[in-house]
Amino acid sequence: MNAVTDAILNPAIGWSVLAGFSVLWVFLGWYWGRNADALDDYVLAGRRVGLALGVATAMATWVTSNTTMAAPQIALQMGVWGMFGYSLGAVGLMMFAPLAGRIRRLMPGGYTSGDFVRLRYGKTAWRVFLVISLCYSLGWLVSMGMAGGVLINALTGIPYHYGMTVILAICVSYTLLGGFRAVIGTDFVQAVLILVGVVLIAVLAIGNIGFEAIHSAALERRPELLNLLMPAAIMFLFNNLLFGVGEIFHSNVWWSRAFSFREGVGGKAYLLAGLLWAPIPIVAGFIALPVPALGLNVPAADMVGPLVAANILGATGAVLVLIMVFSALSSSLDSLLAATSILVVEDIYRRHINPAADAPTLRRATSRVIVGLGLLTWMLCAPRIATLAELLYFTGAFVASTIWPIAAGLFLRRANTAGAITGMVVGSAAGLYSYFAIGFYVAALVGAAVSMLCVIIGIIAAPASFEWRLLSEPEPAKEHAA
Amino acid sequence: MALPIVLALACTHGAFAQSGDPVTLTSDTEIATAGYFQLLWEAAEPIRLVESTTADFDDPHTVYEGSDSGHTVSGRADGTLFYRLESAATGAVLVEPVRVVVAHHPIARAFTFFGVGALVFVATAMLILIGIRTADDGTERAARSTR
Numbered sequence: 001m002n003a004v005t006d007a008i009l010n011p012a013i014g015w016s017v018l019a020g021f022s023v024l025w026v027f028l029g030w031y032w033g034r035n036a037d038a039l040d041d042y043v044l045a046g047r048r049v050g051l052a053l054g055v056a057t058a059m060a061t062w063v064t065s066n067t068t069m070a071a072p073q074i075a076l077q078m079g080v081w082g083m084f085g086y087s088l089g090a091v092g093l094m095m096f097a098p099l100a101g102r103i104r105r106l107m108p109g110g111y112t113s114g115d116f117v118r119l120r121y122g123k124t125a126w127r128v129f130l131v132i133s134l135c136y137s138l139g140w141l142v143s144m145g146m147a148g149g150v151l152i153n154a155l156t157g158i159p160y161h162y163g164m165t166v167i168l169a170i171c172v173s174y175t176l177l178g179g180f181r182a183v184i185g186t187d188f189v190q191a192v193l194i195l196v197g198v199v200l201i202a203v204l205a206i207g208n209i210g211f212e213a214i215h216s217a218a219l220e221r222r223p224e225l226l227n228l229l230m231p232a233a234i235m236f237l238f239n240n241l242l243f244g245v246g247e248i249f250h251s252n253v254w255w256s257r258a259f260s261f262r263e264g265v266g267g268k269a270y271l272l273a274g275l276l277w278a279p280i281p282i283v284a285g286f287i288a289l290p291v292p293a294l295g296l297n298v299p300a301a302d303m304v305g306p307l308v309a310a311n312i313l314g315a316t317g318a319v320l321v322l323i324m325v326f327s328a329l330s331s332s333l334d335s336l337l338a339a340t341s342i343l344v345v346e347d348i349y350r351r352h353i354n355p356a357a358d359a360p361t362l363r364r365a366t367s368r369v370i371v372g373l374g375l376l377t378w379m380l381c382a383p384r385i386a387t388l389a390e391l392l393y394f395t396g397a398f399v400a401s402t403i404w405p406i407a408a409g410l411f412l413r414r415a416n417t418a419g420a421i422t423g424m425v426v427g428s429a430a431g432l433y434s435y436f437a438i439g440f441y442v443a444a445l446v447g448a449a450v451s452m453l454c455v456i457i458g459i460i461a462a463p464a465s466f467e468w469r470l471l472s473e474p475e476p477a478k479e480h481a482a
Numbered sequence: 483m484a485l486p487i488v489l490a491l492a493c494t495h496g497a498f499a500q501s502g503d504p505v506t507l508t509s510d511t512e513i514a515t516a517g518y519f520q521l522l523w524e525a526a527e528p529i530r531l532v533e534s535t536t537a538d539f540d541d542p543h544t545v546y547e548g549s550d551s552g553h554t555v556s557g558r559a560d561g562t563l564f565y566r567l568e569s570a571a572t573g574a575v576l577v578e579p580v581r582v583v584v585a586h587h588p589i590a591r592a593f594t595f596f597g598v599g600a601l602v603f604v605a606t607a608m609l610i611l612i613g614i615r616t617a618d619d620g621t622e623r624a625a626r627s628t629r
Contacts, residue, residue, distance in 0.1 A: 077518040077556050095607065098614050222557025224517045224586075231592035232516035238599020245606065292557075299552035300520065407606060411613025438587075439516055445599045452602055 008310040008318045014156030017322050018163075022170040025186055025330055026177065032185035033178020049184060049261045054269030057184045058257060059276050060191035060331040062093060067281050068194070068328045069147045072305035074236070075285035076298065078441070079225030081233035083285030085240045092244030093274030099249065100258040100266030102410055106471045113255040113406075114347035119471050120409045121417045128424050129405075130347055132398045133250055137340040138380065139395035140247075141373065144333050145381035147302070151325050154306040155318045164381050167326070171333040172374035176367055180260060183334045190327035195280075197324030201309050201317065202283045208312050209290050217293035225289070236441040239396070243444035246399035249406045253339040341369040396444030397431025401451040408455050413466045419458015427451030505576040507567050514584045518556035521565055521580065525551075528570040537564055537579065558584045 049057070067086070074082035107116060113133065118126035145164050152163025174182055206214075215226070224230050248254045258266045288304045290296075296311055298304045306325065310318035345365045350357050357365070405420035431447025507523045523529065531546040531553055532539065546553050547570050555563070566579040 076554065077516065079557060091603075095610060098610055102614075102617070218557070224559055225557035229589060229592075230517065231587035231589055234589075234592040235587065235595040238596060238603060241603060242599060245603075297546045297548065297550050298554040299550045301518070301554045301556070304554070403602075403606060404609075407609050407613075411609060411617065441516065442595055445595060445602070448602050448606075449598050452605060 009156045009315055009322070011156050011158050013315070013319065014152060014158050014322065017319060018152070018166055018326070021323065021326055021330075022166070025170055026174045028186050028189065029174025029176075029178035029182035031178075033182040049257070049265065051265050051269055051272075053184055053188055054257070054261050054265050055272045055276070056191045057187040057335070058093060058254075058269055058273035060187040060194065060328075061253060061257075061335040062089070062273065062277050063191070063194050063280055063328050063331070067277075067284055068198070068325045069151065069302055069305050070143075071281040071284040072288035072308070073301045075288040076225075076291060076301055076304045078233040078236055079222075079227065079230055081228065081230060081237060083282050085233065085237045086281035086285055087278045088237065088241040089244035089281065090274040090278035091241050092246075092248040093270050093277060095245055096248045096254055096258075097267040097270035097274070099407070099410060100254075100261070100270050101264070103255065103258045104261065104263060104266055106410070106468055107259070107473075109473060110259055110471075111256075111346045112343045113250055113252045114343055115473075116255070116409070116471065117405075117420075118347070118351070119473065120466065121405070121420045125405070125417055125421045125424070126347070128421055129250070129402065130343075132402060132424060132428065133252065133343065134340070136247070136251065136395045136399050137336060137343070138377070141333065141336055141340070141377040142380045144329050144336070145377050146384060147325075148329050149381065149384070150300070150302055151306050151322070151329070154303045155310055155322050160384065161382065165378065167329055167333070168374050168378050168381070171330055171337060172370060175334045175337045176370050179366075180256070180338050183338045184260075186334060187331045190331040193327040194324055194331070197320055197327075198280055198283050200320065201313065201324075202286055204317065205287060205290060205308070205312050209293055213293045214290045218289055221292040232439065232441055235439075235445070239393075239441050239443070239445040242400050242403065242448040243393065243396040246396065246401070246403050246444060246448060250399055250402035251339070252343040253335050256339045256342060337370050337373055340373055341366050344369045344373075393440035393443055394435060396440070397435050397447045398428045400431060400444035400448035401425075401427025403448050404452045404455040408459070412459065413468075414459045414463035415455060415466070416458045416462055416464040418462065419455040422458065423451035423454035426454055505567060507565065507577045507580050509565070509580050509582050512582060514555075514558075514582055515587050517558050517584055517586055518554065519582055521553045521555065523551055523567055523577070525567060525576060529576065530568040530570050530573075532566050532568055534564045534566075535561060537581070539564065539566065539579070555582075560584055560586055 067089075071083070071086045074086055076082075078085065103110070103116070107119075110116065114126060114130055117129040145168050148167030149160040149162075149164030152158050152166070153160045156163075174186065178185070218225050227233075254270075257269075261269060284305065287308050290308055290312065291298060291304060294308065294311055296307060298307060306318070306321050309321040313320065345362055349365050349369075350362060354361070401424045405415070405423050408415035409420065427447045427450045430450040431443045434446040435443035505523070505525045507521065510520045510522070521531065523531075528547070528549045530544055532542045533545050534540065534542050545555075545565075561584055563582050563584065564579045565582070567576040568574060569576055
């Protein structure tokens, strides 16, 4: 299904590259995480991450299957606006910069985004939020597991299921060994590899084919890709921006970093990461535009990035792409595994199942949840039910509905519980409806708009008067020491 | 609109090659409102994917030849497209044609969504900017004074 039969790399070369980098990631994971025995060290890197590592981990995590695989897909489907629309995902990182500082100050002992929603809006809103956040996390995990399988199949011909299994197994292994320290450390190495790889491929693509040939072939065979008034692409622009904002505002991947950064680092780190990330989707998306000039067959839209790169650059280029995208996928998968595991442990295990759990128990539970999440992701990846972008934007309906409950909850005392719950539930429902009725490129936009209305109506109808000090609660170890 | 298609399909039906394995050709949508769609097929032999703007393939155009099992179409203007599979070896038609209509969303609808998205973005940005300037919990002022 959707398979390529003429892969550019020999499977033996593919397995060798995967084996080499797998050993490297697992070794680094073990090395960086070998002293992380305490709960705070394991799940939040001791809350002492500095600016350089902070920028690298935020940028590398945001460069994911989204950027390296789905950005070319969107460019192939939506054309020039697709590329630029994708880069608007950087706005989410930049808008989170002021939130990161405020989160760190309001919740110095916080662990998860779920902690915030529970303390700010109460248990019902918290449970609604957890459903949304866990659905999104699984969707993102599955999209990246799928991306790994698709990439390896496109470049080496290794069957989808083998590649997907290898990627998941490696990321689970080193996240398990090293916890959040390993995630942040490997993110730094992976960020460098990703940046070098993307720039090199784009430069070589332009050099090998030329702008004129790319432009004239696209104009002749796929003219709408160059049409600045392509309707779906226009609808996609703010949808992608709001999807990115929703992803970052609600996800524990970004909150856990806000908690782990040293005081004063979060705002600068997110702002710089956003600025550095913004050009990457444009460069990655550009890789899809030579398809008409090359006369290349693209069996499934999400395969276009690696197929074009391998076609233009030959075997060496294919190895380069394999390393680059393997790094991108790993940097996001490990972050998501780490952040989702602590969300499950803190918000479900400790708060619902075992409130008396001490820090060592929570540390062991986190390891088990990482393995469990890996297995669950594998089971959901196996059927390969949608393309990457379709799966990813399906979650957009949910996450965009959390933008206003989170942002208003952080800055407005008057934001109330009813408005937040209604915003998340009705916003998600409206986003899902528009996903199926219109297309994936409006789901987040509709979800965010409806949710915003609900929150504003709630503030006007029954303004709350929230006490900010209620957001500060002791850490688990200190709770039990007291 | 449907009658000529049915007639064309009936006329070409007799020309389909007979083979042991069933050959299928499907599209993931019948109406492509975003200008892109995916064609998927199953065939035991290398094939030729042929496109035409007419049901009787008056203007055939080969878009792919080989052993892959799918093809992504994108960037197409409004119109009706027909696809069929031919054997790469013999040229025999292997399966009934598939029809896909490309009908982009109206531009007014596109700009309505654009406007709503812009409104939500500006409102969210203002909420954060004003929130930072007027934060009333004291933490922002304390943080500024220590820098």
